[in-house]
Amino acid sequence: MSERRFFQFPHLNFKIWILAAGRSISQIGTGFTLFYAPIFFVNQVGLSATTVGIALGSGSISGIVGRFLGGSFSDSQWWGRRKTLLLSAAISAIADVVLALTYNFPMLVIGNLLMGLGIGLYWPATEAAVADLTTIEQRNEAFAITRLADSIGLGLGVVLGGASIAFSGNYRTLFIIDGISFLVFFAIVYVAISETYQFHERQRDPSRGWLVALSDRRLIIYSIVNVIFTTYVSQIQSTMPLYFKNFVSGRGFSPTIISLIFSWHIVFSALCQLPVARFLNRFSRIEALIFSLLFWGVGFILVWLTGISTTHALVWAILALGVLAVATVAYTPSASALVVDLSPPSLRGIYLSINSQCWAIGYLIGPPLGGWALDRSPSFAHGFWLASAASIGIGILILRSLNRILKSER
Secondary structure (H helix, E strand, O other): OOOOHHHHOOOOOHHHHHHHHHHHHHHHHHHHHOOOOOHHHHHOOOOOOHHHHHHHHHHHHHHHHHHHHHHHHHOOOOOOOHHHHHHHHHHHHHHHHHHHHHOOOOHHHHHHHHHHHHHHHHHHHHHHHHHHOOOHHHHHHHHHHHHHHHHHHHHHHHHHEEHHHHOOOOHHHHHHHHHHHHHHHHHHHHHHHOOOOOOOOOOOOOHHHHHHHHHHHHHHHHHHHHHHHHHHHHHHHHHHHHHHHHOOOOOOOOOOHHHHHHHHHHHHHHHHHHHHHHHHHOOOOOHHHHHHHHHHHHHHHHHHHHHHHHHHHHHHHHHHHHHHHHHHHHHOOOOOOHHHHHHOOHHHHHHHHHHHHHHHHHHHHHHHHHHHHHHHOOOHHHHHHHHHHHHHHHHHHHHHHHHHHHHHHO
């Protein structure tokens, strides 16, 4: 494969590019708040790290409900992918208004419950739309393109968010900007995206579809390891910024340095997205996920080195976030493509809803677990990353088991 082909954009349905553009805009707003919310609610509002972790994790409770509804709505002839995306954007915008007005724990929980519901509705619908518009051969790169759009938006959001904080010190404005970005996404979907799924007159009963999906042994085994992956991702977004601020030797990294580190992570993710997806096309989906797990393990060890190092902590942090960027971009498109491969076309929304439920569960586990670890002693907080690195062995064993099942069915 030539170097030009390695970095060249694929030929895809124009609706995927429109959807990717809308996702990028909404992710700019998310980048404004994603890495700064834990710091704001702990260091300025005055809540404990455990309390904030619980509040952030509470969004996963409503996220589970949202993903259940999102899968059912996406496969429903009365709703479909488009209307589900519109509902998601509207609820997410309302959530940001609540978070912008939050001064206490109950309001923080309400805001996160609304945001979890909006995000829960969003993922099954958007992933199903991408699957509708692609062939099997295009799917890995199509999911990589939409994730690339997410990364570009997040990168811009983190940079602009960090600049806004450095200039004004006003964290609450970030939530307002996030809400506006969801309204822009709503407008793009309303104007430019038509329904992507062709419904049949004899559509499968949604309740029957859930029974089929939940009885699919391959999907259930995959979901167990997917929860491990999503718990890892949640640590980057909820636990790691606070760890870098409060536990790195000396006085910790400043908000500006943290902004630059995570901007590097997102920019490098964007640069790696297509090359990594194309490199992994030569392997099976399972092998690609094992590749990702190995990088997660190395990345967590580098985070540990960042915390215990008395010199060059910033260098270790940059290396850690670079390795974790590769781990993430290897995971996300491969995981979505694997679930689509497992699903019947008429049940894509429901299968992808179960895939998305793993994100809700991972984010239910991850932030409280990370917050709890950071509320213990410094040595315990440092050891948390070594334990996370060791846990990849469990994921590899589960993936090898799933691979044996898939090979036996061929």
